[in-house]
Amino acid sequence: MTDGKPASPRFAELRSFIERRPWSVISWSAGLSAMAFIVFYGLQATTNPQVGIQFVQSEWPDPSIFPYFYAKPITWFAYFSFVYWAAGLESNKEHFLKFSPRARNMLFLVTALVAFASFYEIFYNFMVWLALEVLTTNCRPFPCNPDQVASIFDLRSPLNLVFATKIVTTAFGLSMYSLWFLHRVDVETERQNRTTKTVDMDVKAPMGNPVRKPIEIGARLVVQQPIDPTVDKT
Structure with a gap:
């Protein structure tokens, strides 16, 4: 019978840490997962000269094993990166509350600049993506696979547009969450x-x-x- 046995000290410490800092646990777990996708697929050598193609041309997990639940490595990286950043901000909320108003305003300005730049890049990539799909006629088989379309303008190596678009979309999502987070900190x-x-x-x-x-x-x-009245005050 093990029902009456107390939990091991290490398990108790781990459980206590998770209960005290849940946002930190979520942040680091998501960050390590995102790093694992980058390292594993980034080290895979390909003969295709496109930058980022190895993050787009495969699926994880294998669709033959999970036919209804899979995505590209760059998609998983975007999801885990967002969770890592958002949970990391929430875990450090007390530190942001101690910042001076000037420091928070500077952070807000820098974050807004990142949001503006990434928002522009999203539209630019989609326009180039659409134009190349319409104008390109030398791909085999035709019509072109959108996952294989790359931008070659002012670049030494062609840049895969799926990879680039998801990267800048992730940056836009992180910056928007950061702006909302800084606004909440100011209100509090x-x-x-x-x-x-x-x-x-x-x-x-x-x-x-x-x-x-x-x-x-x-x-x-x-x-x-x-x-x-009987007292004469004169």
Whole structure:
């Protein structure tokens, strides 16, 4: 019977760590998964000169094993990267709350710049992608496979458009989540500041009353004291 046995110390420590820092566990797990896809498929040598083609021309897991649940390695990388970044921000929220307003504004500006640049690249890649699919007639078999279309403009090596588009889309998603996160931090900081000011005012307000109360009480006694008509005050 093992029902009454206590859990091992290592398991208890691991469980305690997960309960204390769940966002960190999620972030590092997703980050390691994204890194595994990059390393495994990045080291695969291909004869195709396209940059990023090895992340597009295969599927994981094997569709023959999981016919209804698979995706390209670059897609898995995008998903895990987003989870890594978002969970990492949430795990460090307390640190961001301690930043000065100027530092948070600078972070907001830089993040907005990344969002703007990646948003433009998304539209640019889709326009080039569509144009090449329509204009290209030398691919075999025809029509062209969209996964094999590459941009060759101003590049030493052709860049696979599926790979490039998912990379910039991931950057756009990360920047948008970061902007929303920084906005939440600003709102929470303002709420904490208002609460602190309210508490300070409540603490300081009674301090002035004891000085004024004796004067007010004395004035009321003088006003309320009855006047004796038999007493000649002259």
